[in-house]
Amino acid sequence: MSDDHDDSPIAARVRELEAVLEEKGLLDATELDRALEAFAHKAxxxxxxxxxxxxxxxxxxxxxxxxxxxxxxxxxxxxxxxxxxxxxxxxxxxxxxxxxxxxxxxxxxxxxxxxxxxxxxxxxxxxxxxxxxxxxxxxxxxxxxxxxxxxxxxxxxxxxxxxxxxxxxxxxxxxxxxxxxxxxxxxxxxxxxxxx
Amino acid sequence: MSERYGEGTRVRTSTVDPDHHTRLPGYARGKTGTVIGSDGVHPLADLSAQGIERKQPVYLVRFTARELFGQGDHTVTLSLWEEYLSDE
CATH class of the missing domain: 3.90.330.10 (Nitrile hydratase alpha /Thiocyanate hydrolase gamma)
Known part of the structure; x- marks a missing residue:
């Protein structure tokens, strides 16, 4: 969630998982970005x-x-x-x-x-x-x-x-x-x- | 889910330092504290990290600094799964 964790192994795993889910059409990247942005904006x-x-x-x-x-x-x-x-x-x-x-x-x-x-x-x-x-x-x-x-x-x-x-x-x-x-x-x- | 420990109960934390993920910090291992309330029922983090979901009561347990560190006049309160606790 935090920028400080960008280089961590878990961040890399999340990126890979995200990519696979997008490839399989299970995740809409725009939707995810929108949800994250809305949360970060309100936080x-x-x-x-x-x-x-x-x-x-x-x-x-x-x-x-x-x-x-x-x-x-x-x-x-x-x-x-x-x-x-x-x-x-x-x-x-x-x-x-x-x-x-x-x-x-x-x-x-x-x-x-x-x-x-x-x-x-x-x-x-x-x-x-x-x-x-x-x-x-x-x-x-x-x-x-x-x-x-x-x-x-x-x-x-x-x-x-x-x-x-x-x-x-x-x-x-x-x-x-x-x-x-x-x-x-x-x-x-x-x-x-x-x-x- | 029925809770084993009520408010005011004295409990002792596990001394085990497991190989797997746990949410019992090292500084609170093998220490005696007092249950000050319930903190809900949640999947045990140690098992969740291994892909197994098993819900268990979590307790707010308060320790004196003297018990944890041998000195100090403050208290530290943690959320501890029933798995981590035993009777004093």
Whole structure:
């Protein structure tokens, strides 16, 4: 899926398989390109920003989002079904006591449709190995210094589910509109390597 | 599909490092954690990679950093197939 994997053996196998399927008339290349383009075009962190802003202004939505994100997402016109299979999304909430951070230690699993393409560092062996064993140090490198009393929860997306962090709403934003609030959220905030 | 482990159950992960594909990371092998919830029923990745589909419950299991790495005050939560787990 990612450009970074173009040289990998699996990418070569997929290309060969695609070619055979096209040759046999089982796959329409234009249709495939269209589906991929539509998915990639829609996959943007702006989607995640909208989800967070809605959760900040609407407690009912927030409760539904935390209980079952897949069921709540259609309320903001989104879904987890944009890819080849529907994946379960878990939204984990940052509070005064708890800070969440996400990783995929086995590869680079990531909720692409809500966060857009993942940053290079997210896929790096350094981040993937260190954030599970020393998250406080990794977050410090990102410029996020957490109080010693804050409990850090690391979520490894090692299997079928995907994660998104619900950051804490910044102080003094009571007068902002939902759209303005969305503008305050950052991609790293959705991963947990920044406060918002 | 009935689930063997309920929320709050203490479970131990397999110590086996298989030759085939698996989704049990090395750092979480042979460790004891607590089931914090269900993560659905999915084809066991180890078998899927061999062309065999067998669905099995997946659990969200939380480990303390101390258990995983011998130090640290955080927790790490993973999604683990029932196959990877046994009673503590």
């Amino acid at each position: 943007s962190p702006a989607n995640g920003f909208r989800v967070v802003a809605r959760a900040w202004v609407d407690d009912g939505f927030k409760a539904r989002l935390l209980a079952n994100a897949n069921e709540a997402l259609p309320e903001v016109g989104l879904s987890m079904g944009g890819g080849l299979q529907v994946q379960q999304l878990h939204v984990v909430e940052n509070t005064e006591e708890v800070h969440n951070v996400i990783v995929c230690t086995l590869c680079s699993c990531y909720p692409l449709s809500l966060l857009g393409p993942s940053p290079t560092w997210y896929k790096s062996p350094a981040y993937r190995s260190k954030v599970v064993s020393e998250p406080r140090e990794v977050l410090r490198q990102f410029g996020l210094e957490l109080p010693a009393a804050t409990e850090i929860r690391v979520w490894d997306a090692n299997a079928e589910s995907r994660y998104m962090v619900l950051p804490r709403r910044p102080a003094n934003t009571e007068k902002l509109t939902e759209e303005e609030l969305a503008g305050r959220v950052t991609r790293n905030g959705l991963i947990g390597t920044a406060a918002v």
